[in-house]
Amino acid sequence: MNNLALxxxxRFFGLILLQVFVxxxxxxxxxxxxxVYILWVVLYPIKKEQGTxxxxxxxxxxxxxIFMNSGGINAAATLxxxxxxMPILKMILGKSDFDFVSFNLRAIAFNKAFFYISFLTFLHHFIIFGLEYFSFSEFTSIISKTLLTSIFTILISIIGILLFSKKK
Amino acid sequence: MQQLFYLLKKFKYLLLFIFLEIIALIFTFQYHNYHQSKFINSANFITGGIYKKANTVSEYFFLKTENHRLAEENIKLKNLLNIKGIDYSNPTYIYKDSVEYFQQYEYSIAKVINNNYSSKNNYLTIDKGALHGISEDLGVINSSGVVGVINKVSKNYATIFSILNSGSKMNVRLKKNDHFGTMVWDGKNPNITQIVDLPRQALLKVGDTIITGGKSAIFPEGINIGIIEEIELKNNYYSKINVKLFNDMTSLGHVQIIKNFRKEERQLLELSVNNE
Known part of the structure; x- marks a missing residue:
């Protein structure tokens, strides 16, 4: 448990530094x-207690x-x-109550994990660019930026997970 | 009462989520207001310090361009000296200052330690702050053109409100005649900005030079900005004027900060006129 927290x-600070400087x-x-910093949200262990x-x-x-001088855009989207x-995971895995402690992204089928990551990424990026432009007249810019950025985020996320996590 | 507590307990995560989301949105919309944001900016000593550390490494990759820029500026200044008839080759040359001379602008140097140009509202961070005499609303340029205006200042760092920002509005004019306009940015290409409200009487050609207008107290008149690249006429007015910047905003090294000593005097005067 302690190991997991560490x-x-x-991962929390590693991803921030990776995001800001690379x-x-x-x-x-x-x-x-x-x-790619949203990988932290994707990989966070599932617990009943959600406040922290x-x-x-x-x-x-x-x-x-703070690093990007973007107000609260990233905070709103990440939150x-x-x-x-949780609802997304329940929907994808189709189980109302699955094993919380032993949840591992590598343990579930690849297409399900892929869908899970993609969905969260699209949603996050859409909120980011939506808040950044904040006008309907720029809808095409919002969508095109969301799609293009998402493709690269998903690609790097999956490569990162494959490289840095142990298969169970 | 018990039911209320039960409901609160049942929806506590939803309530926490809504509470935090509102805070995030307040930060977001506060940031759109110039100078409003209190602490969500990279001018504090932690992020500024980290950016500065990272910059000591990355600046080596840009030494070549930086040297080239310096050499070009030197040539430009030497040519200017020649035009004024000052013999710079003689090291003991003393330029006699007149008694009436009063310096209006002071330039100081800073280094960009964080540069952004990919989002719609871009901010830069520099390694000089209040301790070095930097304050809010000072103009920032480099040898090839305008960069932006100082936004937030901490002790050792400051952020710059880039001209590549959707809220940026700059007074500009044509070099060949005295027609004024306002330069804005549409958020698309970091090399292209737009000019709005230039009167129809102003005769424009593709290739005309745009310089700062000097109507604001921030920038002196006549700093190069760019050349007109595209003009679109609609119903007898200019619907689109694109300007290609001289300055490459994607690669910024050292910048110069302009302090206008007569700014307060000018603003006080303008204020008193407006109040009458």
């Missing part, structure tokens, strides 16, 4: 910066916001996917 702690400097095609998880997700977003994560 892992989480390292991924925010990518600027692929001039504007695509994959936001929501609070930490909010903090993660705020830290990114939202943290809240919506």
């Amino acid at each position: 892992n989480n702690f390292i 991924l925010n400097q990518v600027n692929l095609f001039g504007f695509v910066n994959p936001m 998880f929501l609070l930490l997700s909010f903090l993660l977003g705020i830290f990114i916001d 939202f996917i943290a809240f919506i994560r």
